[in-house]
Each structure stands twice: as C-alpha cells, then as structure tokens.
Amino acid sequence: MELGLSLGEAMADAGRELVLGLGVGPGARREEERRRDQDVDRRGLALGCGSSPEPTMRLALLPMVPSLGFPWPSESSESVSPGHLEASTRGFDVNQAPSSVGSAWGACAAAATAEEEQEGTAAAARAAVSSSPNDSGGSFPMDFSAQGERGASDAAPGGAGGSRGSDEDDGGSARKKLRLSKEQAAFLEESFKEHSTLNPRQKVALAKQLNLRPRQVEVWFQNRRARTKLKQTEVDCEYLKRCCETLTEENRRLQKELAELRALKTVHPFYMHLPATTLSMCPSCERVASNSAPAPAAGAPGSGAGIASPAAPEQNRPSSFAALFSSARSFPLAAPQPQPPLPAPSSS
DNA sequence: TCGCATCGGCAAATTACGTCA
DNA sequence: AATGACGTAATTTGCCGATGC
Numbered sequence: 001m002e003l004g005l006s007l008g009e010a011m012a013d014a015g016r017e018l019v020l021g022l023g024v025g026p027g028a029r030r031e032e033e034r035r036r037d038q039d040v041d042r043r044g045l046a047l048g049c050g051s052s053p054e055p056t057m058r059l060a061l062l063p064m065v066p067s068l069g070f071p072w073p074s075e076s077s078e079s080v081s082p083g084h085l086e087a088s089t090r091g092f093d094v095n096q097a098p099s100s101v102g103s104a105w106g107a108c109a110a111a112a113t114a115e116e117e118q119e120g121t122a123a124a125a126r127a128a129v130s131s132s133p134n135d136s137g138g139s140f141p142m143d144f145s146a147q148g149e150r151g152a153s154d155a156a157p158g159g160a161g162g163s164r165g166s167d168e169d170d171g172g173s174a175r176k177k178l179r180l181s182k183e184q185a186a187f188l189e190e191s192f193k194e195h196s197t198l199n200p201r202q203k204v205a206l207a208k209q210l211n212l213r214p215r216q217v218e219v220w221f222q223n224r225r226a227r228t229k230l231k232q233t234e235v236d237c238e239y240l241k242r243c244c245e246t247l248t249e250e251n252r253r254l255q256k257e258l259a260e261l262r263a264l265k266t267v268h269p270f271y272m273h274l275p276a277t278t279l280s281m282c283p284s285c286e287r288v289a290s291n292s293a294p295a296p297a298a299g300a301p302g303s304g305a306g307i308a309s310p311a312a313p314e315q316n317r318p319s320s321f322a323a324l325f326s327s328a329r330s331f332p333l334a335a336p337q338p339q340p341p342l343p344a345p346s347s348s
Numbered sequence: 349t350c351g352c353a354t355c356g357g358c359a360a361a362t363t364a365c366g367t368c369a
Numbered sequence: 370a371a372t373g374a375c376g377t378a379a380t381t382t383g384c385c386g387a388t389g390c
Binding site: 227 | 379380
Binding site: 200 | 356357358359360361364365366367
C-alpha cells in the first residue's frame with residue numbers, strides 16, 4: 001500500500017505531527033476540514049487510549065518524499081521555481097511514452113500563472129479544462145500525457161458534479177484507468193500534506209504541474225481523503241475494541257469483588273460496618289464507592305494491565321471518545337488514579 | 349427579505365481497471 | 370496462462386452552501 005500508513009511509528013518529519021481528534025461528525029468535520037485547510041502542522045494521526053502505558057498510536061499517513069515544490073504559495077514549501085520543478089519531476093514516466101517536453105515549460109508556466117492570477121477560481125479551472133486534455137500533452141516539463149489516449153472522462157469536470165451519462169469517448173472502451181507514477185503520487189501526497197482539500201486555483205496549478213487534468217487531481221484528493229478516513233475508522237474501531245475489552249474485564253472483576261463482599265457479609269454480618277466517611281454516593285448512578293479501597297483494580301491480575309484503564313485520565317484519549325467515556329465514567333469506582341498535578345488556579 | 353434555481357464541491361457508495369501472487 | 374485478491378482511479382448519487390435573480 002502506498003499510503004505509507006503505519007502505526008506506532010514516529011515520522012522522520014517529527015515536530016510537525018498531525019494530531020487529529022476522532023470526532024467524525026460529517027457536518028462539523030467538513031467545516032473543520034476547510035478550516036484546517038491552511039494548517040500545515042498536520043503530519044500524522046495520533047491516537048491514545050486512556051492512560052495506556054503504551055505509546056500513542058501514531059499514524060504516519062504520508063510517505064517521505066523529497067521536498068517538492070508546489071504551485072501555490074505556502075509558508076512551508078518553497079516557492080516553485082521552474083528549475084526545482086523540473087528537477088523534481090524529471091523522469092516522471094506515466095502510462096505513456098513521454099513526448100517532447102521541457103522546453104515549453106517557461107511558456108506553459110507563464111500561461112498557467114497568468115491564468116491563475118487572472119481568475120484563480122472556477123473560471124481558471126474551466127479554462128484549464130477546456131484547454132486540456134489532448135493538446136496539453138506536451139506542454140509541460142514532465143509529460144504525464146496519458147491524456148492523449150484518455151479523452152474519456154474529460155467532459156466530466158465541466159459538468160455539474162461531473163455526472164454525465166457516460167463517456168463520450170471514441171469507441172466503447174471508456175474509462176481507461178490511469179496509473180499514476182510514483183513521482184506523481186508522491187507529489188500529490190506531498191501536496192495533500194499541505195492541503196487536504198484544494199481550492200480551484202490549487203487544483204488547476206497542481207494539474208498543470210503534474211500534467212493531469214484538474215478532474216483527476218480532484219478525484220485523487222477525494223479518494224485520498226476517503227482512504228484517510230477509512231484508516232482512521234479502522235483505528236477508531238481498534239480503540240473501541242480495546243476499550244470494550246478493558247471494560248469487560250473490569251466488569252468481571254467488579255462482579256467477582258461484589259460476590260466476595262456478599263459472601264463476607266453473610267459470614268460476618270457486622271464485619272462490613274465501614275465508617276461513613278469512607279463511602280461516597282455517586283450522584284448519577286447511585287452506587288456506593290469507597291474512596292479508601294485498596295485499589296485492586298490497578299494492580300489486580302486480569303485487570304487489563306497494559307491496556308488503558310477506562311477510569312484513567314481523559315487527556316490522552318481521542319477527543320470524541322473522551323467525550324464518550326467521560327460522561328459515563330466520571331465517577332471513580334475504584335481507588336483514584338494518580339493524577340498529574342494540575343496547574344494551580346490563578347487566584348484573582 | 350424571502351423563495352427559488354443553478355452551480356460547484358464534497359462524501360459515500362460503487363464500479364471497473366491494473367497489478368500481483 | 371488463468372484466476373482471484375487487492376489497490377485505486379473513476380463514476381454515480383445525493384447533500385449542502387454560495388450565488389444570482
């Protein structure tokens with residue numbers, strides 16, 4: 001898999017790690033996605049399960065690629081210079097033999113930038129599309145000219161949402177699948193790191209740079225987002241599974257403890273008189289919890305040592321799950337876990 | 349200001365193609 | 370060579386926000 005997805009692996013590009021919450025509410029997520037569009041400090045996915053002693057699961061979603069220039073200005077990426085671009089993209093072989101390239105870069109880049117600066121929006125996209133597929137083949141420093149053969153889905157981008165009946169391709173063999181080269185994929189990955197979504201200008205510029213159609217770039221980003229989300233869902237699922245196991249184990253332990261206490265009470269009816277101060281009533285679940293219990297939970301065999309305790313501090317949990325569990329598990333049923341020292345409230 | 353139509357972008361689901369074991 | 374699994378490019382569908390009238 002070329003995603004470069006890995007768990008528990010620190011990225012070489014440390015210091016700029018992506019720590020994503022697990023909340024995946026569609027609407028909010030979309031908004032947040034757009035808001036984060038400019039955020040360049042997202043580099044990986046981190047996931048913690050409670051106070052698990054294990055290191056945080058970290059997803060490095062992006063392969064390490066040499067620094068690549070992007071067609072749009074970015075704080076984190078150097079401005080594009082034709083030379084750099086050419087160097088970074090030289091040798092891109094796509095699904096087709098390269099045609100004459102390289103020399104036309106200057107004019108093409110100039111045209112592209114002029115185009116973008118004029119419009120910078122959908123108009124530019126339309127222009128790029130209309131100028132595209134078959135004639136744009138050799139106009140770029142690297143020839144990703146699979147377009148020559150595929151005119152297939154070209155009509156799509158202009159249309160609303162790209163939904164058209166079928167490919168008005170020559171013949172019936174539509175939908176010829178393009179296999180992006182490694183360099184193209186790496187370039188797209190790198191740009192995905194910068195922006196998980198593209199505005200029209202970026203899309204057109206990227207398409208020009210890679211000699212793809214804007215629609216292809218758009219589709220790639222859509223699929224890439226889908227893959228990211230899928231991976232995240234898998235991680236979420238794993239986390240929930242572990243939490244479930246932990247809770248099951250704790251439940252088993254508590255049941256056992258309860259049975260022992262009941263047995264003890266039958267044998268010694270007066271033995272269980274505990275000082276009132278050692279008991280506290282949970283206001284929500286109306287359970288009695290002893291705050292001086294010897295804490296069998298933490299060290300008890302079978303208490304899921306090595307797995308995050310559900311009653312552990314929330315700060316390391318993914319946001320959505322933290323919310324999920326914090327409400328239900330806020331009352332300490334066992335001995336209080338050692339908490340990190342809280343910052344003293346500023347007395348004003 | 350409100351209602352409506354249009355457009356563009358996106359997510360989700362699905363299809364279909366290319367690659368590999 | 371045939372085949373199935375897998376990854377992924379591409380398509381379809383539906384929703385939503387922005388925009389113009």
